Amino acid sequence: MAQTDAQATLVDQEGVNQDTPNIRSPGTFLNTPSEKKVVGSGPMFVSQNQLPKVGESDIKLQSEPGYKMLDGFDIRRLGSILAQEAIKIGNLDPERVTEKDRKKVLRALYALNPKKYPFDIPDDEVTLPEENESPVETPKEKIIAKSPDFFKKRQIDAIEAQSNRGGVLRSYKLGTPRDVGFLVRKEVREELAKVEEQKPKVDLFDALHKPIKQEMPSPVVETIPQASEGNKISIETAKPQDKLERTRAVAGLFEVITKSRGNNWMNLAVPISFGITNENNPHDDQMIPQNMHMEQIASWRDSSRIQEISDFIKSLSTLTEEQLIAKHTPSYVTPTNPSSWSSVSNFSANEIIHGGESVYGIMSDTRLEISTLLKYLGTIDEETDKLQSVRKYIGTDIHTYQEYISLNPKLTIHDYYEEMRRRIAEADKKENK
Amino acid sequence: MDFTTLYNQLITDFNLTNLSDEDKKEMLLEVSKTIQKQFLIDVYDNLGKEKFDALQASANMGEEFYATTLKHLLPAYEEVFQASKMKVVTAFNNK
Numbered sequence: 001m002a003q004t005d006a007q008a009t010l011v012d013q014e015g016v017n018q019d020t021p022n023i024r025s026p027g028t029f030l031n032t033p034s035e036k037k038v039v040g041s042g043p044m045f046v047s048q049n050q051l052p053k054v055g056e057s058d059i060k061l062q063s064e065p066g067y068k069m070l071d072g073f074d075i076r077r078l079g080s081i082l083a084q085e086a087i088k089i090g091n092l093d094p095e096r097v098t099e100k101d102r103k104k105v106l107r108a109l110y111a112l113n114p115k116k117y118p119f120d121i122p123d124d125e126v127t128l129p130e131e132n133e134s135p136v137e138t139p140k141e142k143i144i145a146k147s148p149d150f151f152k153k154r155q156i157d158a159i160e161a162q163s164n165r166g167g168v169l170r171s172y173k174l175g176t177p178r179d180v181g182f183l184v185r186k187e188v189r190e191e192l193a194k195v196e197e198q199k200p201k202v203d204l205f206d207a208l209h210k211p212i213k214q215e216m217p218s219p220v221v222e223t224i225p226q227a228s229e230g231n232k233i234s235i236e237t238a239k240p241q242d243k244l245e246r247t248r249a250v251a252g253l254f255e256v257i258t259k260s261r262g263n264n265w266m267n268l269a270v271p272i273s274f275g276i277t278n279e280n281n282p283h284d285d286q287m288i289p290q291n292m293h294m295e296q297i298a299s300w301r302d303s304s305r306i307q308e309i310s311d312f313i314k315s316l317s318t319l320t321e322e323q324l325i326a327k328h329t330p331s332y333v334t335p336t337n338p339s340s341w342s343s344v345s346n347f348s349a350n351e352i353i354h355g356g357e358s359v360y361g362i363m364s365d366t367r368l369e370i371s372t373l374l375k376y377l378g379t380i381d382e383e384t385d386k387l388q389s390v391r392k393y394i395g396t397d398i399h400t401y402q403e404y405i406s407l408n409p410k411l412t413i414h415d416y417y418e419e420m421r422r423r424i425a426e427a428d429k430k431e432n433k
Numbered sequence: 434m435d436f437t438t439l440y441n442q443l444i445t446d447f448n449l450t451n452l453s454d455e456d457k458k459e460m461l462l463e464v465s466k467t468i469q470k471q472f473l474i475d476v477y478d479n480l481g482k483e484k485f486d487a488l489q490a491s492a493n494m495g496e497e498f499y500a501t502t503l504k505h506l507l508p509a510y511e512e513v514f515q516a517s518k519m520k521v522v523t524a525f526n527n528k
Contacts, residue, residue: 257499271514272503
């Protein structure tokens with residue numbers, strides 16, 4: 001027993017001390033381990049140096065419960081000395097010995113030899129405040145504990161075990177430097193901080209107030225032919241992050257346009273409206289667009305925006321060939337001479353445009369008038385071609401009526417006139433389907 | 434300008450022939466709005482935010498300012514409008 005060893009050690013070290021009669025008892029002098037069982041049968045002395053008298057003690061415990069004064073000696077001081085001896089035996093950490101430990105030692109000594117060690121300290125009278133952690137909680141641990149390294153190793157093992165279990169590391173209450181646990185926790189915290197940094201940060205506000213961002217397909221690029229220059233322009237759809245902004249901007253402009261043009265389908269069915277009134281509009285007499293000349297909205301007739309072309313189309317539909325030629329070539333056609341208009345009708349369209357033997361004798365003004373007539377026919381040819389089932393100006397080398405006429409040198413004014421009348425009828429028929 | 438042709442064209446494109454005249458006009462108004470919105474979206478994509486804001490500012494000053502600015506910023510605005518209209522027509526007919 002540790003208490004027995006403590007007693008033996010005390011006896012061995014101190015021997016008989018005649019100057020301390022108050023604690024001297026007639027106990028047995030224990031010299032060998034085999035004699036340890038014979039306790040309380042030999043002299044037992046405590047060094048006077050270790051047991052100061054009253055007045056030399058720093059603290060008097062006379063009024064404290066659980067302690068008794070032993071012939072004027074400071075029991076607390078005595079208990080401390082005894083506890084130190086016990087520590088020597090048990091290799092306990094002296095810094096962690098508490099008052100409770102001292103009392104235990106005193107109680108053990110009293111149990112060993114009440115006469116020698118009259119430190120009667122009942123358990124129920126122990127009211128001294130305990131320290132936070134006791135390094136020795138059970139007798140078993142007292143016996144097992146051999147050195148501070150033991151506790152240190154035990155603490156580290158416990159920390160590692162907790163770490164392996166994935167639990168939260170805490171400082172092990174037994175033993176030694178708590179800094180070990182602190183440092184380990186610090187390392188773990190740093191590792192956890194690194195993991196947290198690698199995680200995508202989610203803004204709570206964004207998560208609650210913004211729509212979920214989804215992977216969007218790459219922007220679609222559309223090409224729109226630029227009729228005037230033959231070039232192409234590209235339209236790239238807005239990126240997902242710009243869509244909201246675009247929607248707002250478009251809504252704003254649309255509101256302005258709607259206010260200025262009114263809820264009129266014709267004003268909104270065109271890109272630009274100039275706000276003119278169409279007196280001939282049978283469907284709506286409100287503000288209508290002026291520049292309605294788009295291929296797929298306006299008819300082929302509207303595509304001929306020049307007033308004289310429109311008039312020519314009207315006359316081509318209503319007048320005979322003779323009347324048409326007489327109207328548009330007045331400098332050559334004599335109303336009283338029918339052959340004058342027929343000769344014009346038989347002119348080669350190619351020779352009128354590019355020159356030729358048959359046109360050498362005619363006046364330049366007459367040639368200009370006939371060229372203008374061909375220009376009108378050619379314009380109609382190009383416009384009505386867009387509605388023809390078999391087109392001649394798309395997908396071929398022919399892009400203008402001049403090229404078409406050049407490729408058909410035998411084409412006369414009469415032939416072209418008849419062709420245009422036929423094409424007008426076909427275009428109107430298809431458009432009104 | 435042949436507005437009858439325009440009317441017939443839209444009626445044909447959006448298959449509104451069987452509707453009454455009142456319903457036709459109502460439908461044409463909605464269709465025209467949709468086309469106009471699609472056109473503005475395409476204009477935005479073409480011009481970008483800054484130029485589109487400038488276009489909106491011009492629209493606030495009047496239709497003529499808007500038309501002049503649109504022509505200046507997007508000379509091919511008619512072609513863009515046709516493409517926008519075709520998008521609406523295609524989407525409508527594929528419904």
